[in-house]
Amino acid sequence: xxxxxxxxxxxxxxxxxxxxxxxxxxxxxxxxxxxxxxxxxxxxxxxxxxxxxxxxxxxxxxxxxxxxxxxxxxxxxxxxxxxxxxxxxxxxxxxxxxxxxxxxxxxxxxxx
Numbered sequence: 001x002x003x004x005x006x007x008x009x010x011x012x013x014x015x016x017x018x019x020x021x022x023x024x025x026x027x028x029x030x031x032x033x034x035x036x037x038x039x040x041x042x043x044x045x046x047x048x049x050x051x052x053x054x055x056x057x058x059x060x061x062x063x064x065x066x067x068x069x070x071x072x073x074x075x076x077x078x079x080x081x082x083x084x085x086x087x088x089x090x091x092x093x094x095x096x097x098x099x100x101x102x103x104x105x106x107x108x109x110x111x112x
Contacts, residue, residue, distance in 0.1 A: 012060040019053030022046050036093050044086030051078050
C-alpha cells in the first residue's frame with residue numbers, strides 16, 4: 001500500500017514539475033517575443049497546458065473526491081476560457097492596429 005502511495009506521489013511530482021517548466025516557458029515567451037500576436041500565442045498555448053498539468057497533479061495528490069471533481073471543472077473552464085480570450089485579444093489587435101500588415105500577413109474577408 002505504501003508503494004502505491006509513493007508511485008502516486010512521484011507521478012504527481014513529475015506532472016507538477018512539467019507544469020512548472022511549461023509555465024516558465026510561458027514567461028520566457030512573454031518577455032522574449034516583441035509582437036502582441038506572438039505573445040498571445042505563447043501565453044494561451046503554454047499557459048493552458050501548464051495549468052492542465054499542475055491541476056492534474058493536484059487531482060492525483062488529493063485522491064478521488066469532491067476536490068478532484070472541482071479541479072476537473074476548473075480545468076475544463078480554463079481550457080475553454082484561455083483560447084477564447086486569446087482569440088478575442090488577437091481579433092481586437094487585428095481590428096485596431098493600423099500597421100498590422102508590417103508584422104503579419106493579413107487576409108481580409110469581404111463578407112465581414
